[in-house]
Amino acid sequence: MPKLIAIDWGTSSFRAWLLGARGTVLDEVPSGPGILSVPEGDFDAAFETALGHWLSTHPDLPVIASGMITSRNGWIETPYLPLPLDARSLADALTAHVTKRGRRLHFVTGAVRNPDHGLPDVMRGEETEIIGHLAASAVAEGLFVLPGTHSKWAWVEDGRLTGFDTCMTGEVFAILRDHSILGRLINDGSTSSDAFRRGLEAGRGEGALLTRIFSARSLALMDRLEEGEIADYLSGLLIGDEVAGALSSAQGPVTIIGRGDLAERYRVALAHAGAEATLAAPGMARAGLWEIAKLAGVIG
Amino acid sequence: MPKLIAIDWGTSSFRAWLLGARGTVLDEVPSGPGILSVPEGDFDAAFETALGHWLSTHPDLPVIASGMITSRNGWIETPYLPLPLDARSLADALTAHVTKRGRRLHFVTGAVRNPDHGLPDVMRGEETEIIGHLAASAVAEGLFVLPGTHSKWAWVEDGRLTGFDTCMTGEVFAILRDHSILGRLINDGSTSSDAFRRGLEAGRGEGALLTRIFSARSLALMDRLEEGEIADYLSGLLIGDEVAGALSSAQGPVTIIGRGDLAERYRVALAHAGAEATLAAPGMARAGLWEIAKLAGVIG
Numbered sequence: 349m350p351k352l353i354a355i356d357w358g359t360s361s362f363r364a365w366l367l368g369a370r371g372t373v374l375d376e377v378p379s380g381p382g383i384l385s386v387p388e389g390d391f392d393a394a395f396e397t398a399l400g401h402w403l404s405t406h407p408d409l410p411v412i413a414s415g416m417i418t419s420r421n422g423w424i425e426t427p428y429l430p431l432p433l434d435a436r437s438l439a440d441a442l443t444a445h446v447t448k449r450g451r452r453l454h455f456v457t458g459a460v461r462n463p464d465h466g467l468p469d470v471m472r473g474e475e476t477e478i479i480g481h482l483a484a485s486a487v488a489e490g491l492f493v494l495p496g497t498h499s500k501w502a503w504v505e506d507g508r509l510t511g512f513d514t515c516m517t518g519e520v521f522a523i524l525r526d527h528s529i530l531g532r533l534i535n536d537g538s539t540s541s542d543a544f545r546r547g548l549e550a551g552r553g554e555g556a557l558l559t560r561i562f563s564a565r566s567l568a569l570m571d572r573l574e575e576g577e578i579a580d581y582l583s584g585l586l587i588g589d590e591v592a593g594a595l596s597s598a599q600g601p602v603t604i605i606g607r608g609d610l611a612e613r614y615r616v617a618l619a620h621a622g623a624e625a626t627l628a629a630p631g632m633a634r635a636g637l638w639e640i641a642k643l644a645g646v647i648g
Numbered sequence: 649m650p651k652l653i654a655i656d657w658g659t660s661s662f663r664a665w666l667l668g669a670r671g672t673v674l675d676e677v678p679s680g681p682g683i684l685s686v687p688e689g690d691f692d693a694a695f696e697t698a699l700g701h702w703l704s705t706h707p708d709l710p711v712i713a714s715g716m717i718t719s720r721n722g723w724i725e726t727p728y729l730p731l732p733l734d735a736r737s738l739a740d741a742l743t744a745h746v747t748k749r750g751r752r753l754h755f756v757t758g759a760v761r762n763p764d765h766g767l768p769d770v771m772r773g774e775e776t777e778i779i780g781h782l783a784a785s786a787v788a789e790g791l792f793v794l795p796g797t798h799s800k801w802a803w804v805e806d807g808r809l810t811g812f813d814t815c816m817t818g819e820v821f822a823i824l825r826d827h828s829i830l831g832r833l834i835n836d837g838s839t840s841s842d843a844f845r846r847g848l849e850a851g852r853g854e855g856a857l858l859t860r861i862f863s864a865r866s867l868a869l870m871d872r873l874e875e876g877e878i879a880d881y882l883s884g885l886l887i888g889d890e891v892a893g894a895l896s897s898a899q900g901p902v903t904i905i906g907r908g909d910l911a912e913r914y915r916v917a918l919a920h921a922g923a924e925a926t927l928a929a930p931g932m933a934r935a936g937l938w939e940i941a942k943l944a945g946v947i948g
Contacts, residue, residue, distance in 0.1 A: 467863040468870045514862045523827045528819055550767060556893025557857045559815045563767040570768045593856025
């Protein structure tokens with residue numbers, strides 16, 4: 349019997365689950381429009397289009413959503429929650445919203461680290477995945493990385509999220525490939541794990557990152573890197589630099605919350621840097637949404 | 649009386665000079681098509697269009713050119729000269745080329761640093777500017793920076809270019825501004841030297857560069873940076889990181905070979921990092937072309 353509709357609604361992704369008792373998955377909508385793909389920002393229409401079949405079959409089922417949907421470019425903008433935070437504080441900070449058709453939604457807000465001195469940082473969505481992992485694994489401490497367009501490195505102490513950093517690796521890789529001189533020589537080849545590892549080595553090197561990335565071109569000009577290898581080399585270089593920077597301020601085993609090829613790249617990069625890394629079980633976003641909804645008393 | 653036509657022909661720039669005795673400037677063509685702007689790669693036509701008035705008036709005047717014009721995307725591709733090099737070795741390596749109309753040109757080739765271990769690097773054009781500065785100033789030692797789309801840091805010992813690094817700062821700034829999420833909040837404001845200095849401070853900071861650049865967004869989201877200040881902040885952050893990386897491997901006073909606002913930004917960044925910096929006199933490209941042509945016996 350369905351208990352909750354849970355939505356992970358990001359910048360370029362949309363996933364939703366129909367959850368039953370104890371958060372078991374009864375049905376899934378695996379894809380939909382990310383918030384930047386919603387025509388004219390009509391989130392009411394996008395919501396009905398994506399989930400109408402569940403909404404009409406289960407008119408009284410509570411709905412909870414997390415991710416960039418609560419950002420300035422989203423459905424409603426909710427204030428960030430300061431650190432430290434846990435599932436309880438996220439549950440207490442849920443924002444209720446009634447759609448044009450009268451459906452009640454609960455939005456999980458994002459997190460902010462905004463020190464008086466030093467640089468601020470923000471996240472929307474990843475806090476829910478971290479909470480999900482803590483709830484699912486009964487872990488209360490650790491260093492986590494969530495690979496993505498903007499990867500997040502997060503520190504958990506005593507069951508609470510106490511710090512995090514954003515790294516723009518994924519986005520910068522894409523714009524270097526698509527818009528910089530480094531992309532001109534790139535030929536899409538088959539994936540080269542050797543080129544990726546050579547990139548990791550350069551990523552750990554000395555000197556400015558924007559100097560080291562030029563080697564993706566100069567190695568090719570010297571015939572020391574094939575055109576089909578440049579993309580993997582550059583990916584390794586950026587991820588290697590990211591991992592070295594993260595491990596310079598935090599030690600210990602790292603848990604990767606993510607899936608597929610990108611999560612595997614981070615696993616290899618962490619091992620290359622001498623850090624123990626484990627992959628979290630899949631489904632952490634929906635686990636977090638379930639946990640927060642439960643604590644908030646939203647589930648009927 | 650004219651002695652030489654000298655051309656500095658880069659990726660996105662073209663400048664040429666009609667030089668008289670001792671390299672004095674008799675006339676100048678201040679702009680023309682960079683090599684990527686030459687229609688269908690017809691460099692013969694571009695050359696005639698840009699300089700036809702000089703070519704017909706002075707049919708026997710020698711012509712010398714340096715820059716990306718000798719690259720894979722240029723008129724002819726010439727092999728890079730390995731380090732160390734000086735004006736004499738560049739003069740000995742001139743490549744003669746006869747145009748379709750029978751005009752004889754001399755191309756100055758670029759430089760390569762290609763160690764067995766470690767990353768290679770290449771330049772085309774900057775070596776001529778450095779040679780020009782050495783000839784004009786009688787300096788034989790030092791650390792030089794040539795700001796640009798790809799800035800170059802170069803080491804000179806005993807009158808010879810012994811090492812250099814490329815840093816993609818200018819190009820990465822442009823693509824972050826034009827294609828990344830950081831650009832979305834940017835409003836062109838008046839130039840803010842305060843925001844530039846705040847960026848320099850973040851550029852000297854700890855952790856991965858791709859983490860620190862995200863502060864150009866998060867500071868704005870926190871209302872700690874105005875939208876009109878984001879571009880200058882980001883510029884400072886990237887240049888600050890570049891300068892910190894360069895000074896970590898080389899100390900001593902720095903000579904900036906460049907002009908205008910960008911050269912001034914590097915001067916401020918170097919001073920902020922505690923390094924003494926001086927600005928080279930203008931005209932180093934033509935001074936280098938003159939020196940190389942003189943040593944090669946090209947000048948009539």
